[in-house]
Amino acid sequence: MARKNSKANKPIMARAAAKYTTYRVSEPGELMEFLMKKMAGISRTRVKALLTNRVVLVDNTIQTLYNYPLQPGMCVQISREKHKHEFHHPMLKILYEDAYIIVVEKKEGLLSVATERQKERTAQHILNEYVKRIHKGNRIYVVHRLDRETSGIMMYAKDEKTQHTLRDNWHDLVRDRRYVTIVQGEMEQDEGTVCSWLTDRKLYVSSSPTDDGGKYSVTHYHTIKRANGFSLLELQLETGRKNQIRVHMQSLGHPVVGDERYGCEMNPLGRLALHAFKLCFYHPVTHEWMEFETPYPTPFKTLMLKK
Template identity: 80%
Template sequence: MSRKNQQGSGRPRARAAAKYTIYNVTEPAELMEFLMKKMAGISRTRVKALLTNRVVLVDNNIQTQYNYPLQAGMKVQISHEKHKHEFRHPLLKILYEDAYLIVVEKKEGLLSVATDHQKERTAQHILNEYVKRQHRNNRIFVVHRLDRETSGIMMYAKDERTQHTLRDNWHDIVCDRRYVSVVMGDMEKDSGTVESWLTDRKLYVSSSDHDDGGKFSVTHYQTIKRANGYSLVELQLETGRKNQIRVHMSSLGHPVVGDERYGCEVDPLGRLALHAFKLCFYHPVTGELMQFETLYPASFKNLMLRK
């Protein structure tokens, strides 16, 4: 029997469908401009839809920024496997992603990163699994943290170089970082600043009004509303110490609602009433100003409704 017949009928086998359409970059261009030129006839709306659906990759990394700067030698891929790159998790939402970093909004109850004593599933674990679907060598690197019971916006790096750039130049790169909180009682002032030296005692963070060897910390606050024995407060961090807002609000006599550790005796929301709603920074690679903002949690607003 001929080799051809041994293998079957002799009909050519169907070729597997290509997973990507690949475009090679030969000169500098913005991603939107590049795709509209390569995909003749495609509209700006359609390109934005591809980016939103997370099916555009640059050098094997998902890119959602329409004006991402391309350089000669890069490779742009359009995935035909949308489901492979979708990300869905009840406690974590991706707000932005490119080859260097990923910005997310996390729910309360989820740790940012595992500690020596807490080995449970964390935002870092979840994102590691996600980026490894794109390439098995991909990893997520921690830049900053949010407390487990604090919700809101945070970012991670996708390589060590970006991580070091962000950590080493944090105060130059991050230009606006704000939280919203519901605290106990009626705030005496409409706005103000809290300054103190904070020391991590492991189980809690202590505050001192003089330099006792702790880390100097500054929190600016603005009172948005007072109602029902609570105050809705917007807070801007000048420094980012462990438990900083929680300790500073407690030191004013207005602990964060639900924060038993720092003196609050009620928990009407079943969670810590603290949410990181705004993060603005200069991209560590492109230098572009990146701005992310989420709505105040509805539960915070509902607690402030007049009865």
């Protein structure tokens, strides 16, 4: 029996080994230098290409950061099955990934995370399935959210400790969150700040100019362009409350285009005209400064072309 089991195990082990080239870390260092040393003759450009192509794993987690710090005992693997680690989804794009966080751009119409009332497929579900392909023990943890109707950049954690670090130190780590929106009507001011107390009423969020027990919320806005009865704004958040921008724009008398819930009767784009285009923060583990930015959506620019 022992010989039979031994023979049966050999092909399985051989097949598993063939999927990766594996290196064990014996001393502290950075990933780029480690790979250049282990893969004698490889150029820095080639190593960066491996990282960009998402085929380098550290302890069973895809790593794309060239200066990722390695410690003795870690396992570095180069996958020979590139297709296994590729990610393609019509509603979601991965902008960055390492062992601790994953930064994505989602399209409008996709929930960030399921709610008690809505159990449908979400960005979190899609990413969970993706990371479990790499290792069945992997999972995604929610840090913040975007409304279903809002597109743009958001971040998830890849372990519970990183999730807590981000949530508990959000205002210290996340230094710049910016949105672009188109609102109904021409803005009276070139720039300004909206402050109010917001209360979640489940079906909608109410706003009060005085403290009524709600959450204090601050939105800064800058008017970029006025045209065709609309205004293109760039917004910077000091706080990140549910529906904050949508409620604050309504309070100014200029609701977000396509936002029927908060007073807009026009929907020329067939979507909510709100996009999270910029996210800047200090990495919760490496403390590296991270900047992510996407272009304004093309339909936004088209709507603002003067006729």
